[in-house]
Amino acid sequence: MSARWLDDEQWDGGGQRLRRKRHKPQGRRRLADLTAQPSADQGDDIIRRLVHLGHLTEVVAELKSGKEATAYVARGPSGTLLLKIYRDLQARSFKDDSVYREGQVILDRRAAKAMQQRTRRGLDMLQSGWVLAEYAHLWTLWHAGLNVPEPLAGPFPVDYAETVPAVLMRLIGTEDHVAPRLSDVRLSPAQAQSAWAQALSGMADLLRLGYVHGDYSTYNLLWWEDTVTIIDFPQLATRQNPNFQALLRRDAESLATSFLKHGLQISGDQTLRDVQRRALGPAPTPRVTLP
CATH class of the missing domain: 1.10.510.10 (Transferase(Phosphotransferase) domain 1)
Structure with a gap:
């Protein structure tokens, strides 16, 4: 009987624990991996997925690396865009977002407990929630007429959820002269x-x-x-x-x-x-x- 994975641990067919599965948090991605041909082994899985979904054709350059994510200038069917890729929560210098999440109601008690205890599943949900929140807010503010970058995936969550941990938006400025802060x-x-x-x-x-x-x-x-x-x-x-x-x-x-x-x-x-x-x-x- 083959081994199976359960809660990040490996067990044999008789129910004996073998070893804990190790997961290395994904931090800042190398530009060389993002600019590699999507079909190549050295290519990045997120870029392959975004290309497959039709959002992206190529990554051009790294723009800025921050506490939570790295922004890249990229190209897609809709023109030049900004690609923002979040690091795994464990790999960020800014990790405690509890002050911003207070007041949110999570109906799934198991999910709420996992996030509170910051288990592997809980961290994955926190990561996805952080990215999906940016999309949801972008769409709300964009439709309301505020001066924010136009989101390029969505407007429905089922659409932009496919791009996690990346956020795609219209680039402010041009490919050669990106708008400064x-x-x-x-x-x-x-x-x-x-x-x-x-x-x-x-x-x-x-x-x-x-x-x-x-x-x-x-x-x-x-x-x-x-x-x-x-x-x-x-x-x-x-x-x-x-x-x-x-x-x-x-x-x-x-x-x-x-x-x-x-x-x-x-x-x-x-x-x-x-x-x-x-x-x-x-x-x-x-x-x-x-x-």
Whole structure:
């Protein structure tokens, strides 16, 4: 009788434990593996899957590596896109997302227990949930008319779930000149005022929809053709989260602090008041997605 796998352990046919299956967390992927021919043995399994699904044709270059994921410039049937691939949860420098997940209701008690105990299955579910949340938030915000990258898989979960642990979105900028973060550019006084007003409006638009970004600063705002685009949404929290107000205040303070580089000295308290006032105003025009 052949051996079988159960809960990451190997057992023989008589029920005797042989050894524990080892799983090495997947961290940052090598660009050489992502750019290899999808059919080659050295190619990456995620890239093969995305090519097979028709989302991707090739990876061009690595753009940026962060705490949770690495972003790449890629090409697909819809043109140039941004490919964001998350590391396994165990391989991230940022691992504790509990402050953002508070208030979420998980009806499957076994699943909730696995995530709480951070078993292998639980970590896999946390990983998938983090990626699927970014897609879901992107679609909600895109349809609501906010300046966010257009998601390129979906809009239904059954479609974008097939791309986990990757997120596909329209590239802001061009293949040769990708939009920089606001934290990395030099602005004229007039541009700084415009960027500030747009950043406040973006945060207010989120608040109007019942969201707080959770990591809102010039590091997660792009600047392209004098327009601010908001990025990075997996940690987005709703009003059901008991930390909502604290996260909102933290975002206001982070935004104000990060704009000091551009010569604007505005307190976090004033920023929060301005955002709350703007949230009472008119909403952006919703986008209509053609079938």
